[in-house]
Amino acid sequence: MNTSKRQKQRKVLLMGKSGAGKSSMRSIVFSNYVAKDVRRLGATIDVEHSNIKFMGNLMLNLWDCGGQDGFVENYLTHQRAHVFSSVAVLIFVFDIESREFAADVISYSAIIRALSENSPTAAVFVLIHKMDLVQSRLRQQLFEERAEYIRQASEGFRDTVEFFPTSIWDQSLYKAWTQIIYYLIPNARGIEGLLRELAEVVDARELILYERTTCLMVTHVTRGAEGQNPFTDRFERISSILKTHKQSMAKHTGIPAGSANFAEMQIKTGRFMFFITRLTENTNLAASIPPSEQVFNAARVNIALVRPKFAELDIASKPRPAVQQA
Amino acid sequence: TGRLPNSKAGDGKPRLLLMGQRRSGKSSISSVVFHKLPPSETLYLETTTRIKKESMHSFMDFQVWDFPGHLDYFDPAFDVDNIFEEIGALIWVIDAQDEYLEAIMRLNTTILNLQHSYPNINVEVFVHKVDGLSEDYKGDTFRDIIQRVQDELSDHGYENAPVSFYQTSIYDHSIFEAFSKVIQKLIPQLPTLEALLNSLCSTCHIEKAYLFDIMSKIYIATDTSPTDIGSYEICSDYIDVVIDVSEIYGWDRPSENGDADLQETGNNDAESLITMERKGNNYLYLREINKYLALICLMGDDSPSEKKAVIDYNVGVFQAALKQVFPRAERDIVVQSPS
Numbered sequence: 001m002n003t004s005k006r007q008k009q010r011k012v013l014l015m016g017k018s019g020a021g022k023s024s025m026r027s028i029v030f031s032n033y034v035a036k037d038v039r040r041l042g043a044t045i046d047v048e049h050s051n052i053k054f055m056g057n058l059m060l061n062l063w064d065c066g067g068q069d070g071f072v073e074n075y076l077t078h079q080r081a082h083v084f085s086s087v088a089v090l091i092f093v094f095d096i097e098s099r100e101f102a103a104d105v106i107s108y109s110a111i112i113r114a115l116s117e118n119s120p121t122a123a124v125f126v127l128i129h130k131m132d133l134v135q136s137r138l139r140q141q142l143f144e145e146r147a148e149y150i151r152q153a154s155e156g157f158r159d160t161v162e163f164f165p166t167s168i169w170d171q172s173l174y175k176a177w178t179q180i181i182y183y184l185i186p187n188a189r190g191i192e193g194l195l196r197e198l199a200e201v202v203d204a205r206e207l208i209l210y211e212r213t214t215c216l217m218v219t220h221v222t223r224g225a226e227g228q229n230p231f232t233d234r235f236e237r238i239s240s241i242l243k244t245h246k247q248s249m250a251k252h253t254g255i256p257a258g259s260a261n262f263a264e265m266q267i268k269t270g271r272f273m274f275f276i277t278r279l280t281e282n283t284n285l286a287a288s289i290p291p292s293e294q295v296f297n298a299a300r301v302n303i304a305l306v307r308p309k310f311a312e313l314d315i316a317s318k319p320r321p322a323v324q325q326a
Numbered sequence: 327t328g329r330l331p332n333s334k335a336g337d338g339k340p341r342l343l344l345m346g347q348r349r350s351g352k353s354s355i356s357s358v359v360f361h362k363l364p365p366s367e368t369l370y371l372e373t374t375t376r377i378k379k380e381s382m383h384s385f386m387d388f389q390v391w392d393f394p395g396h397l398d399y400f401d402p403a404f405d406v407d408n409i410f411e412e413i414g415a416l417i418w419v420i421d422a423q424d425e426y427l428e429a430i431m432r433l434n435t436t437i438l439n440l441q442h443s444y445p446n447i448n449v450e451v452f453v454h455k456v457d458g459l460s461e462d463y464k465g466d467t468f469r470d471i472i473q474r475v476q477d478e479l480s481d482h483g484y485e486n487a488p489v490s491f492y493q494t495s496i497y498d499h500s501i502f503e504a505f506s507k508v509i510q511k512l513i514p515q516l517p518t519l520e521a522l523l524n525s526l527c528s529t530c531h532i533e534k535a536y537l538f539d540i541m542s543k544i545y546i547a548t549d550t551s552p553t554d555i556g557s558y559e560i561c562s563d564y565i566d567v568v569i570d571v572s573e574i575y576g577w578d579r580p581s582e583n584g585d586a587d588l589q590e591t592g593n594n595d596a597e598s599l600i601t602m603e604r605k606g607n608n609y610l611y612l613r614e615i616n617k618y619l620a621l622i623c624l625m626g627d628d629s630p631s632e633k634k635a636v637i638d639y640n641v642g643v644f645q646a647a648l649k650q651v652f653p654r655a656e657r658d659i660v661v662q663s664p665s
């Protein structure tokens with residue numbers, strides 16, 4: 001079981017009732033759509049496959065499974081083994097506005113059963129979606145109630161299933177997907193260790209590693225007082241800022257969104273200095289450092305120097321055993 | 327902050343009046359432009375029942391008066407002089423998605439009424455909510471409205487009325503762009519600013535330079551090369567990036583409280599630069615000019631990205647010149663010194 005090609009593939013099922021918002025989030029996270037573009041999407045017929053290269057060695061094999069009853073029926077019967085075997089992650093999407101929550105949960109249970117038969121070691125993430133449609137003061141409570149109810153119907157995954165409230169209209173989408181991706185990244189620990197060393201060397205307050213195409217965070221290191229930064233959602237906020245910037249550049253210059261990348265962004269103020277620059281083929285590194293030109297320049301030089309080390313990690317690494325083996 | 331204490335009303339602050347039919351979008355416009363309300367949340371705004379006066383403190387102070395739609399502005403009970411005396415611009419909002427004949431009628435009555443006592447008022451017509459319309463329909467509606475207004479005014483013997491028309495929506499940048507143009511007419515220093523920006527552009531090979539009001543993202547001047555909305559949008563989105571990141575990392579750090587003055591050599595005016603990956607693509611430069619204004623430049627292909635010192639120097643010169651043009655910075659000092 002070494003680093004053969006097959007092992008780098010991770011099968012990810014995206015399921016949930018028709019209209020729940022699966023294809024919408026997929027298009028935003030992986031295909032450079034903005035939230036208002038998703039109105040153009042039609043219902044998904046059967047399964048739409050996409051292969052998404054992520055961090056060099058990781059290939060997400062995403063199955064966006066159309067949620068109309070007839071299709072689901074088919075997944076559970078004729079295609080049961082085909083759909084549910086060798087799954088690394090199941091992402092199940094609930095529409096918070098659904099009028100038939102109980103029925104949605106029954107359908108979820110049936111899928112959970114098929115999953116535990118065919119891929120007992122898979123991880124399950126449940127997204128409770130379209131939270132923007134709920135008044136903000138009611139959100140948390142409603143989310144918790146629904147999550148608890150769904151947990152009870154999760155059978156063998158009851159203790160491990162994770163829940164996220166999401167909406168395509170704010171950064172909650174990025175928060176959820178960041179966690180999912182983190183789970184899938186092989187060797188996240190190794191990357192983190194290297195990042196921590198780098199942060200010490202360049203005296204950074206914070207370093208954040210972002211995947212380049214999706215702008216999702218891979219991991220981060222926070223030092224000293226920055227740990228008290230009151231913006232605890234800053235990692236996904238920056239994801240969303242980067243993504244928006246990319247789209248803005250694409251839209252107004254006519255460059256396709258996929259290639260509207262900046263080489264570097266710098267911001268210098270009296271309170272902090274910040275830059276984001278390309279680290280490896282698939283990652284950008286964001287650094288927040290003290291407001292000093294010297295530290296700033298030294299940090300940029302040092303980061304340029306460690307690029308090859310990170311490049312190694314990016315390309316060749318071992319899969320996380322927990323995901324693949326029982 | 328070093329703001330002038332509010333002196334009595336009407337101390338020369340230009341006044342922007344927002345008028346038009348009920349539900350035409352006046353309150354939405356003022357909330358989105360001046361209070362950063364997300365456009366989708368304007369659905370929950372309540373009908374305005376009284377004149378809402380707001381003061382904006384920026385590079386120059388001005389007031390925005392949001393009028394309820396149903397008011398008869400020339401009702402004798404209404405203090406016309408008090409309303410129109412200090413006015414900078416009358417912004418008339420017409421809902422392009424609705425029947426607009428009555429709106430036009432009232433607009434024309436208003437213009438004709440004002441013509442006698444206040445002939446110099448700029449009338450700015452916002453043909454609003456154009457986001458819901460197809461391109462063709464949008465153009466037809468716009469032309470139709472202009473035609474009807476002009477025809478009727480000339481029927482009353484009023485030719486060449488100082489009326490301008492804009493297509494606007496709160497769902498994109500058009501409302502900011504329209505406001506920018508309205509405000510620029512109220513800035514007496516505009517020609518000087520444009521000349522300064524022109525000279526900066528030619529010395530540094532800058533393709534397009536904007537002077538932005540940071541808070542509202544209205545641009546108060548640009549160089550005189552042709553403007554397209556695309557460049558404005560890039561620059562305006564770029565301010566958001568810088569503001570958002572600055573909010574996240576500009577928080578009050580515990581260690582700073584004690585020895586804030588001993589801070590290291592950081593820039594006090596924020597500065598930012600984005601270089602694009604593909605050669606030949608433009609890059610972006612932002613420099614905070616003072617508390618209110620930021621200079622944003624789209625750099626041309628041949629602008630000296632390596633020679634940043636040249637840019638820094640010239641921007642410094644520009645900044646110094648601007649201090650002379652704009653009394654604002656001086657005023658701040660005057661207020662601060664006696665305290």
Ligand SMILES: Nc1nc2c(ncn2[C@@H]2O[C@H](COP(=O)(O)OP(=O)(O)OP(=O)(O)O)[C@@H](O)[C@H]2O)c(=O)[nH]1
Binds near residue numbers: 023167168
């Ligand atoms: N308000 C709100 N609407 C959303 C959100 N996400 C998606 N939608 C809307 O939900 C509708 C259905 O989205 P899709 O992504 O096509 O749904 P799907 O789950 O892929 O449906 P199937 O392909 O039929 O299974 C679209 O009209 C989206 O605009 C959200 O976060 N908030």
Ligand SMILES: Nc1nc2c(ncn2[C@@H]2O[C@H](COP(=O)(O)OP(=O)(O)O)[C@@H](O)[C@H]2O)c(=O)[nH]1
Binds near residue numbers: 346353354373374458
């Ligand atoms: N589609 C669209 N709707 C708008 C726009 N501007 C305002 N609206 C909507 O028009 C309605 C009336 O707006 P409001 O500001 O209360 O109107 P007012 O009575 O003139 O102050 C609200 O539901 C807004 O959301 C726009 O640019 N496009």
Ligand SMILES: [Mg+2]
Binds near residue numbers: 042043064
């Ligand atoms: Mg779909």
